[in-house]
Amino acid sequence: MLTRKVENRMEAWLSAPKRTALLITGARQTGKTYIIRYFARKHYEHVAELNFIENPELVSIFSKPRDVENLLMRLELAVDVPLVPGRTLVFFDEVQQCKEMVTAVKFLVDDGRFDYMLSGSLLGVELEDMRSVPVGYLSELDMYPLDFEEFCWSQGVGGNVFDMLRGCLAGRKPVDGFVHDRLMDLYAKYLVIGGMPAAVDSFVANGSISDVRTIQENIKREYRRDISQYAKREDRLHIRGIYDLVPSELNNPNKRFTFAKVDKGLRFQTVAADFDWLKAAGVAIAAYNVDEPCVPLEMSKERNLFKFFYNDVGLLTGSFLKKTALDVLDGNPDVNYGSIYENAVAQELHAHGFDLYYYNSKRFGELDFLVQDRNDRVLPIEVKSGKSYKRHHAMDNVLARPEYHLGTGLVFGPCNVSVEGVVTYLPIYMAGLVENA
Known part of the structure; x- marks a missing residue:
């Protein structure tokens, strides 16, 4: 259970x-x-x-x-x-x-x-x-699919561990080294297995990644059948095309969805409802570009510029070659974790009540995510997967602009908790602990 x-x-x-x-x-x-x-x-x-x-x-x-x-x-x-x-x-x-x-x-x-x-x-x-x-x-x-905390419960991690993590987050204190290493190992498993209950149950029962990948592919087949059954006939091919393109689009340098990949010469107005269908069905998550990184984010979002994610990071990783999934599981540093980390963070933030946005400016650079909490505070978030996680020019640029009233920023990556100036560095496994206060 x-x-x-x-x-x-x-x-x-x-x-x-x-x-x-x-x-x-x-x-x-x-x-x-x-x-x-x-x-x-x-x-x-x-x-x-x-x-x-x-x-x-x-x-x-x-x-x-x-x-x-x-x-x-x-x-x-x-x-x-x-x-x-x-x-x-x-x-x-x-x-x-x-x-x-x-x-x-x-x-x-x-x-x-x-x-x-x-x-x-x-x-x-x-x-x-x-x-x-x-x-x-x-x-x-x-x-939603299991978040990382729920996944850890399935692996025998007690609730007291996450109570401790919340204390570290609140006090901006490093996590104990042994606990940190253990959680990073579990996070690597989570990136491959994801949070679909059938996949997690299977892994708990027999530890087989092959079985997990079979379950993930069956789930995606079921999603495709839903498209065939419930979407309007004239929209089905486009919706399936969009869903199947998500992994490759996330591997693009800017991760922004390109409509022409669905059908040559396609305009956004033609397929806007198809993207909305996938979001409404709960199988995809969108992060919209905004003109300015300040409140209210919804007022400045651009409907035709967005990044699209799977609702479960395991379904994304399951789309890659088996060797890639095994390299992720083993923590191979040669793997490009960028799209995987970003999908996992999008999934956590979405499941914890945040609408997702991002900011891309020729002048300032690109911020991976912007979220706005219930107190109308905007929080810029960067997701880093390598050793250079302290390089974040876009965040530095927007935090330096007093008219945006941002105050502080978060960087999630393969690191422990630390603070430098107005930037807080958090381990990637803490993404689900950000509160929508």
């Missing part, structure tokens, strides 16, 4: 004074169904699970609900477990196949006899045009 942070938020939902239905969203294969089943067994005497893909006849049963009594009658006829008020969880899985269920859950919550959880993939795509959302009746949690 993999321990997931989302379980704490599910516990908070369960103990809230006003109960809502709980919708767990996220890309396919991130562990949504598994965590709901585990949570349900832990907290409920009876669990009624309805899967709209495995049992497509359920779609017609629940697609035209009339009122709560009619809904409950249909529910009783559709399940084979007792529905006991106050002791039963009803779990609607793969609800993207029955969008009406998401709106109808309002009536069931109002009735109050049972608790309800919903889950599904591609909800950002399939529910985009939904006519009404049951505001006040539906709580939503996003689920």
